[in-house]
Amino acid sequence: MFQVPWSEYLPALGDGLVETVWFTIIGFVGAVVVGLLLALARLSRTRLLRLPAAVYTEVFKNIPLLAIIFLTYFGLASVGLRLDVFQAGCLSLVIFYGAYLSETFRAAISGVHSGQREAADALGLGTVRTLGDVVLPQALRLALPGTNTMLVDMLKSTSLLVTISAAELMSQGRLIASATFRALEVYLVIAVLYFAICYPLSQCLLWLERRIRSGVPLSPRRRRRLRVARLLLEEAA
């Protein structure tokens, strides 16, 4: 059945995988930052922040990712703003998934009980600490399942970048298929490769979700604090 000389194409597949991973990492980090800023803006008391954020979210949630990819790569180029394939690809992912993640984050932040903010206020924690130490850590737990789904979805969506020949896994697959004329075999291998990274990734994320939910301290600051607390408690006992 296998007639494609895979050993010849291994470097190409490897490069494609690495590129796919880079698109995913940069796209996701960017989308989280944009999503968080949008969510905070939408929850702000200032209309001037709320309104543009809402418009942005609604616009980009309702445009296909492929249209955004073409707009950033071909569209912007036609008005003189030439982005290379990698820039245009990352930007598209950030724009599109930023809008989606902002919805997840907004729901998560408003899902934190109002009593939590009040307790933080009553302790004089101040806006920044209240957000950083009380609201966001709790919102994180609520946002995690949706965010994780989004991350895996984004990884798969990088394959749409084949349309601008972004040198990621799907683009490599297309090159191999057109060189060998073995579409079924090539795209099966490509599909298996996507599965081979997406499945462990989602399992890892589910594991992380469970850890965080069970209250395991992840930040070094909390670990240190709890270690000292344990020492003091032993000392006292």
Next chain:
Amino acid sequence: MTQSAVERDGVMANAEPVVLIEHLTKSFDARVVLDDVHLRVESGKIVSIIGQSGGGKTTLLRCVNLLERPDQAELRVAGETIFSGPDLVCRDLARLRRKVGMVFQRFNLFPHLTAVENVVLGQVRAGVPEKAALRKAVELLRRVGLAHRALAYPEQMSGGEQQRVAIARALALTPEVLLFDEPTSSLDPESTGEVLRVMRELAADGMTMILVTHELPFAREVSDWTVFVDGGRIVEEGPPAQVLGAPAHERTRAFLASYRDG
């Protein structure tokens, strides 16, 4: 001026109260919840606020640390004017709130943090060094009888334990006054007993407290002054024995009767 100095000099009436509320008015939309209310809490005293649900007790309490902003009031807390007329005078709300501890009906512990971290958080924000803050947190947890639960998360604790952690958290910044908003209303009788025991000890230590409560026997036992609020107004106030034992006002009598029947 310290409490002992006040008592020695016998100038109680002239001493600066820890909390002074005058002409406090507050409405939510068109509904007036507090109407020209006055309250004076001297250092080391315990004032209990009683009355029907929805009568404005909790709102009154929440105005002290400005969780609720009055429409109109003269507010002085810990020697500083924080609100005057329709204006917020206090420029540093965080600093004010560190001088006023608050304990909520639903505990409101931070569920993602252990008991000891709950007690540490405010201190660290206030600039207390990490180790000293932890030391104090452990000591406070011991004081409320929960040193052995220091590393437990709120959901692993009973209601009574959670509320005692919340008291430790409120004490961590050595506030000048503690506000209690129906601290035992969501507790079973056994947990209520635990929490009241801790509050009794605080009272014995001379902590200044304002207590919104339905525990009338407890209010009578610990407070120096009892205020009956109804329909957004202070209907009657005085020593608890008088307000709860021999109320002068018809509405107070009706409230106490309904309390006994309920």
